[in-house]
Each structure stands twice: as C-alpha cells, then as structure tokens.
Amino acid sequence: MNKISVEDFLKSREKNIPLIDTRTPLEFDQGNIKYAHNLPLLSNEERILIGTIYKQEGKNAAIDAGINVIAPKLGLLRDRIRSDFPQDELSIYCWRGGMRSSSMAWFMELLGKRVYVLIGGYKAYRHYVIEELSTLKLHLIVLGGRTGSGKTNILNSLKNLGEQIIDLEKLADHKGSAFGSIGSKKSVGTEEFENEIFEALRVMDLSKPIWIENESRGVGVAQIPNNIWNQMREATVVHLEIEDNDRLNNLVQDYNPVQRNELVESFEKIRKRLGHENTDQAILFVKEGNLKEAARIALEYYDKTYEFGLRKRSQEKIITVKTDEANPELIAKKIQQLGVK
Structure with missing residues (x-):
C-alpha cells in the first residue's frame, strides 16, 4: 500500500490509473473526486448502523460489526474488481483515509494490485479544493x-x-x-x-x-x-x-x-x-x-x-x-x- 498526497493523487489520474471511492453511495452523491468510481464497502444503512455501534459500544465492537457486514460481500467485490478494474494499479480513498480505504487496499493487494491510498481521504481533498478556490x-x-x-x-x-x-x-x-x-x-x-x-x-x-x-x-x-x-x-x-x-x-x-x-x-x-x-x-x-x-x-x-x-x-x-x-x-x-x- 502506497500512501500519497492530494497533489500526487490527482496526478495519478493523468496516468490513467482508475480512481476508486470506497464511501457509501450517499456520500459519493453529495460530492466526489472527478472521474472516481463508487465501490462502497458499506451501504448507507450499514454505515449508520456501524457508526451507532461505535458510539454506543466502542471501536472494537464497531470493527467486529464491520467485518461481519463486509465478509459476505468479498466474493462480489473480488469479481467486480477483476471485471471493472483489470489494471495493475488502482488509486482509492474513503472519507478520512481510514479503515475503509485501508481495508480495501489490503484486499486489492491480495488480488495482485498495486494500490495508492489518499492520505486524509476525501476530507483532505476538500480542504485542498477550498484552499485553492479561496486563493486563486x-x-x-x-x-x-x-x-x-x-x-x-x-x-x-x-x-x-x-x-x-x-x-x-x-x-x-x-x-x-x-x-x-x-x-x-x-x-x-x-x-x-x-x-x-x-x-x-x-x-x-x-x-x-x-x-x-x-x-x-x-x-x-x-x-x-x-x-x-x-x-x-x-x-x-x-x-x-x-x-x-x-x-x-x-x-x-x-x-x-x-x-x-x-x-x-x-x-x-x-x-x-x-x-x-x-x-x-x-x-x-x-x-x-x-x-x-x-x-x-x-x-x-x-x-x-x-x-x-x-x-x-x-x-x-x-x-x-x-x-x-x-x-x-x-x-x-x-x-x-x-x-x-
């Protein structure tokens, strides 16, 4: 797994490296990085459920719940990655560059991909965009x-x-x-x-x-x-x-x-x-x-x-x-x- 900055992440698109957004469809529709493909680990409802467990029972309980939700999907994820993204290299991000993108990167590497993960996730991209638009x-x-x-x-x-x-x-x-x-x-x-x-x-x-x-x-x-x-x-x-x-x-x-x-x-x-x-x-x-x-x-x-x-x-x-x-x-x-x- 290679962690890269927003600048390098944006440059990766110029090399025709597919861009994967691992957030929920709702998050993706609200705003995303141009040319990104939505490959969510969690549905909108699942994210809410796991977030509630995190608040009420703590991090470990939320991780366990996430594993239970994601594990049955791995076969479908594998098939989609192989069919839709046959390239050797992939760039991915989630909201903050945390567990969703890290987990997806680990899984993609098991499938033989070279993976680039955006440091700070979509949140870092948004900070970058806002800063650029405010100073240009x-x-x-x-x-x-x-x-x-x-x-x-x-x-x-x-x-x-x-x-x-x-x-x-x-x-x-x-x-x-x-x-x-x-x-x-x-x-x-x-x-x-x-x-x-x-x-x-x-x-x-x-x-x-x-x-x-x-x-x-x-x-x-x-x-x-x-x-x-x-x-x-x-x-x-x-x-x-x-x-x-x-x-x-x-x-x-x-x-x-x-x-x-x-x-x-x-x-x-x-x-x-x-x-x-x-x-x-x-x-x-x-x-x-x-x-x-x-x-x-x-x-x-x-x-x-x-x-x-x-x-x-x-x-x-x-x-x-x-x-x-x-x-x-x-x-x-x-x-x-x-x-x-």
Whole structure:
C-alpha cells in the first residue's frame, strides 16, 4: 500500500490509473473526486448502523460489526474488481483515509494490485479544493446579457474558437433562474459545484483570460465560491444587446420541448415578483401553447433584475456589443475580435 498526497493523487489520474471511492453511495452523491468510481464497502444503512455501534459500544465492537457486514460481500467485490478494474494499479480513498480505504487496499493487494491510498481521504481533498478556490487569482471576463440572449451557446462558441471558459450553469446543472431546474438530472449542491469548478480550473492556463457567464451568486442550490464571485464582480463585462425578438425565439426554442406543467410551476415560483395578473396571464399562454407571449411576460421581470445588477457594476468596465445577429458562432467571432484582455 502506497500512501500519497492530494497533489500526487490527482496526478495519478493523468496516468490513467482508475480512481476508486470506497464511501457509501450517499456520500459519493453529495460530492466526489472527478472521474472516481463508487465501490462502497458499506451501504448507507450499514454505515449508520456501524457508526451507532461505535458510539454506543466502542471501536472494537464497531470493527467486529464491520467485518461481519463486509465478509459476505468479498466474493462480489473480488469479481467486480477483476471485471471493472483489470489494471495493475488502482488509486482509492474513503472519507478520512481510514479503515475503509485501508481495508480495501489490503484486499486489492491480495488480488495482485498495486494500490495508492489518499492520505486524509476525501476530507483532505476538500480542504485542498477550498484552499485553492479561496486563493486563486483569475483573469476573468464576464459575458453578460439579458435573459434569452443565448449566452451559454455564445460561451461555448468562444470555447470552439480557442478561448478558455467556465460554464457555471453546466457545472451546476441549472440555468440560473426560476426556470433553471427544468431538464436538470439532479440537484448539484455547493460541495460538488466547488469540486467541479476546481477541476475545470486545474486544466486551464490561469495567466490567460477565462470567460464566464454573468450569474447570480446562487446557481440553483449551489453557491459560487467567495473568491471567484468577488473577482467576477470586479471583472470586465462584455454586455450583449440582442434583439428582443431573437431573445424570445431563443427562449421558445429552449423551453418548447418542456412539459407544460413544469413551466407553470416555474411561473408560480415568481408569482410575487411578476404580480398575480401577469402570472395568471403567463400561465394561460403556456396552457394555450403560446410560449412566446409567456416568455415576453417573464422578460419584463428578468430584464429589470438584470439591468439593476448591471447598474451596480463599474460602468468603466462594461463593454456593450450590439448585434442584430442571432447565430451564436458569429456573435462569438465578433466578441473575440474586440480583443478584450
């Protein structure tokens, strides 16, 4: 068994060494190290049971209970390791680099594997992530524009042109509004969100500009880290002025495949801000299939919110780009030609 630091642990991925997370499925879903495979020693319920025994009866009793739970699973674990991880080397971690990863490492070595164990486990990785995100100095350029401007598509077009980007909405699996959870696969919390941002930044050249979409502090249930949020607020903003009709068409295209009841629920979330009359009218438009007019009502609120936020920024750092072009690739080229640094 080889115990290695977080830095070396992360480098092991570059050597295509499979990464194994031995924690429970619940722990894994809350947050994990990118590219890790979940191979739990204990189920969610078993971990709770053994933790209770530890508190009530002590360490030795908990170890005995753990052995009794794990022993019947060894055959299945052996088969899965051999079938899913045929490589000679494996990297593993648990919560604190304790008994779960040590036990799994011992078992894997019996099967002929060379095993690397993360010192301090996932907890050490999280400390590392938080420290990095709190101290990084980034050269951010914020891509702004009213709702429906197609900023995410333009951001990805900038990436295709060779620019570095952070797609916060993709990392959070949320579009950043009351309608943002529509179509999301799961709710990404702040912990996993921070991990994703850290991993995205690891492969970037931090001396060069990084484009990032203008967002509220919260993207879904996840929060943008303080240090990055503060740098976003101080960064140059490229503010897009897109034709209203193009914005409405973008929104209709984005939400047309969506179940109507999801749109109704989203309008209900902003009823107090839209007002009862506007909300009722928007919901009626949704039920009638007139998404363009429903979107027009939503934009009355979101445009005011965006403009309020824009006014709070340093006006000297706002570059306005007006265009009657609807193609995100062409808009991205126009933005790139500005040579914003």
